[in-house]
Amino acid sequence: MTEPVPFGARLRAAMxxxxxxxVGIDPHASxxxxxxxxxxxxxxERFTRTTVEALADRVAVLKPQSAFFERFGSRGLAVLEKAVAEAREAGALVLMDAKRGDIGSTMxxxxxxxxxRDSPLFSDALTVSPYLGFEALRPALDAAHAGGxxxxxxxxxxxxxGREVQRAVREDGSSVAATMLRHLASENAGAAPLGSFGAVVGATLGDLSDFDLDVNGPLLAPGIGAQGATPADLPAVFGDAVRNVVPSVSRGVLRHGPVTSGLRDSAARFADEVWAAVN
Structure with missing residues (x-):
């Protein structure tokens, strides 16, 4: 059986x-x-199908927010399953935004x-919460390693x-966030061209020079668009790690639907602005 290509390598190629x-797929009521x-x-179903058909053949990553599908029960999850499969078939990487975090068999x-890879909801990547301890994520880390x-x-x-947890200081004087970044750097050690284990770091946070963001992995940066950050802000926030940033936009693109050309044109503008800022 052929070893799967690691997510980090596939993400770098897509970028x-x-x-x-x-681009997030966030079908909230408004x-x-x-x-x-x-x-x-x-x-x-109409919202999701339109978004996938408009964008999956041209953006690097689509990020469905699981909660907005779960609220419709099993029929909503069926829409999500179909969207994941169709997005991946069209060449987009799918990042499932589910922010799961637990211990042991539940994780x-x-x-x-x-x-x-045999799951109907298999995604190229998953958002997770480490606040039961980074090692509590080990089942997910192991599964990700095994499945690419x-x-x-x-x-x-x-x-x-988030500051009350993430900026809290541990006994050794380091913040919780800095500790998570160190764990990720260790997990990605030796990976090329990019590790598969990234951090979520808000694009709206301003100067982060106190943190070592060089984890040899991707940095998902929500906050572009409706939350106030712009692609031009990225170099100041992420410094030398900006080449590994994956800026995430949801409402900034989705508000231009349901017309396919509106979605595509908006995504293209953001992509061009990000490319110019990063390079």
């Missing part, structure tokens, strides 16, 4: 050929209304759901509430 943009759709499974079950998938670990999120 170089399609640009380093991630966006469905803005698109003239009903807030039900039919509206969810193992989450890993099997999203990181096992990746993880994005919450490290320095853009929400104000």
């Amino acid at each position: 170089e050929t399609r640009g380093p943009l991630c 966006l469905l209304r803005d698109w003239g759709l009903s807030d039900d499974v039919a509206g969810l 193992g079950a989450y890993a099997a759901t999203y990181l096992d 998938a990746g993880l994005f670990v919450l490290a320095l999120t853009s929400n104000e509430e």
Whole structure:
């Protein structure tokens, strides 16, 4: 059996050929209304299919937010399964934004759901929360290694509430966030051209020079667009690690739907602006 190509290598190739943009698929009720759709499974399916058909053949990463599908129960999850499969068939990498985090067999079950290649929800990468301890993520780390998938670990999120945990200082004088970044650097040691285990670091946070963001892995940067950050802000926030940044935009692109050309043109503008800022 052929070894799967690691997520980090596939992501680097996608970033170089399609640009380093991630577009979120966030079908919350207000966006469905803005698109003239009903807030039900039919509206969810139309919104998701339109977004995937418009973008999956041209952006590097699509990031469905699982919660907006879960709220419709099993029928919503069926829409999510189809979207994941169709996006990957069209060449996009799929990052499942589910922020799972637990211990032992429960973490193992989450890993099997999203990181096992035989699962209907298998995704190229998964967002996870490390705040039961980084090593509690080991079942997901192991599953990702085995399946050629990746993880994005919450490290320095853009929400104000995150500071009380992420900026808290440990006994050794380092912050919790800095500790998570060190763990990721260790997990990615020796990987080329890019490790498969990245951090979530908000693009709205300003100067982060106190943190070593060089984890030899990708940095998912939410906050571009509706949350106030712009692609031009990325070099100041991420410094020398900016080449590994995957900026994430959701409403900034999705508000231009349901017309396919609106979605494509908006994503292309963001991608061009990111490319110019990063290079």
